[in-house]
Amino acid sequence: MAKLFVALDFDNEEKALEICQKSKNYIDGYKIGLELFCSCGKDIVNKVAEFGEVFLDLKFHDIPNTVIKTIESIAKLPVSIINLHALCGSYTMGIVKDSIKGINPNCKVIGVTMLTSVDNNILKSLNFNSCNVGEQVDILAELVYNSGLDGIVCSPQEVIKVKKKFGNDFLTIVPGIRQNTNEKDDQKRVATPKEAVKNGADILICGRPIYNAKDIKQVILDIKNEMGDIYAR
Numbered sequence: 430m431a432k433l434f435v436a437l438d439f440d441n442e443e444k445a446l447e448i449c450q451k452s453k454n455y456i457d458g459y460k461i462g463l464e465l466f467c468s469c470g471k472d473i474v475n476k477v478a479e480f481g482e483v484f485l486d487l488k489f490h491d492i493p494n495t496v497i498k499t500i501e502s503i504a505k506l507p508v509s510i511i512n513l514h515a516l517c518g519s520y521t522m523g524i525v526k527d528s529i530k531g532i533n534p535n536c537k538v539i540g541v542t543m544l545t546s547v548d549n550n551i552l553k554s555l556n557f558n559s560c561n562v563g564e565q566v567d568i569l570a571e572l573v574y575n576s577g578l579d580g581i582v583c584s585p586q587e588v589i590k591v592k593k594k595f596g597n598d599f600l601t602i603v604p605g606i607r608q609n610t611n612e613k614d615d616q617k618r619v620a621t622p623k624e625a626v627k628n629g630a631d632i633l634i635c636g637r638p639i640y641n642a643k644d645i646k647q648v649i650l651d652i653k654n655e656m657g658d659i660y661a662r
Contacts, residue, residue, distance in 0.1 A: 431626045431656055432457035433649070434484055436604070436636030437477065440468040448640050449480040455649045458482030458509065460634050471506060478507035484602070484632070488541050490514035493521040500525050504532040510602070510632075512582060515540040515569040522576035539602055540573030541582045542566045563587060567594075574599060580631070585620030588628040603630040608638060608652065622655040 435456050437445040445465055458481045465473055466487060477483055485508045489496045496517055503511055513525060526538050542565070543552075549561045557565060566587045571594075573581050580600025583591060588601045603625050625633050635652065642648040 431630055432482075432632045433622075433652060433656065434458040434460050434482070434632055434634050435639050435649075436460040436462065436486075436634050437465050438462060438636050438640070440464050442469045442473055442476070445469075445473065446476060448645070449477055451645045452639070452649055453480045455646055455653070456481060458484060458632075460484045460486050460636075462486045463488070474506045474508060482509040483507060484510040484512075484634075486512060488512055488514055490517055493517070493524065496521050497524050497528055501528050501532060504529045504536055508533070508536055510537045510539055512539040512541050512602075515542055515573050515581070519572055519576045522573065522578055526577045537579040537600060539580050539582055539600065540569065540576070540578050542569040542573070542587075543583075563590075566591075570595065585625040585628055585630060588625070588630050592629040597629070600631045601629065602632045602634065604634040604636075606633045606635040606638070606652075608655070622652045626656045 433456055435448060435452055437448060437459050439445045449459060459477050461474060461477060461483060474483055474485060485503060489500060490513065496513055500511060500513065513522065522540060529536055529538050543562055547562060552562055552565065566583055567590065570581050570591050574595045580602065581591065582602045582604065584605055585603050588603060591599065591601055605620065606622055606625060608621055622633060639645055639648050
């Protein structure tokens with residue numbers, strides 16, 4: 430069964446823990462990104478972990494030594510998933526994977542391919558003229574897989590191809606989840622919960638449609654029901 434995580438996209442502990450309190454028992458885990466982590470520090474991870482699994486989404490991308498030392502520090506926290514950009518390269522990803530398993534054996538290490546806010550126009554502006562977004566995801570996903578990481582962050586559209594090529598054990602974490610009634614906001618490559626699960630996504634990340642809702646519990650239940658429809662078939 431696919432899991433549903435809430436993105437805690439806030440700059441203060443009070444709001445983040447309020448959402449945790451309102452969604453506990455209905456959600457599988459929480460994503461802590463740069464905004465919340467930089468605002469509140471490591472302590473917020475300990476507090477959120479009391480409500481469920483924590484995906485610490487800091488997307489590390491630096492020289493090998495910096496990435497490795499930083500992630501080794503982060504891995505001591507109660508986190509289930511951490512990530513780094515695949516553009517760090519296979520050497521960095523491989524060393525990170527080996528180091529983490531000695532510190533926090535149950536922590537999954539995930540590679541970030543292309544952000545879901547990126548489309549072909551943005552890719553072209555960055556001078557990636559030889560391929561489109563889908564092809565670039567393919568290249569980076571293979572690099573992540575060959576480096577021994579547990580899976581990737583990708584858009585819902587790329588999940589089918591990733592699963593077909595690398596198998597069901599290779600995790601796919603999928604942001605950009607929007608119900609049909611939701612605005613896309615700054616996301617470019619999105620899908621409904623049903624579409625994402627049908628494609629084979631393992632963890633769905635949803636932020637604004639949940640935490641901006643008047644009835645958070647009901648929105649979560651609606652999303653969960655939509656996800657469950659796939660398994661009921």
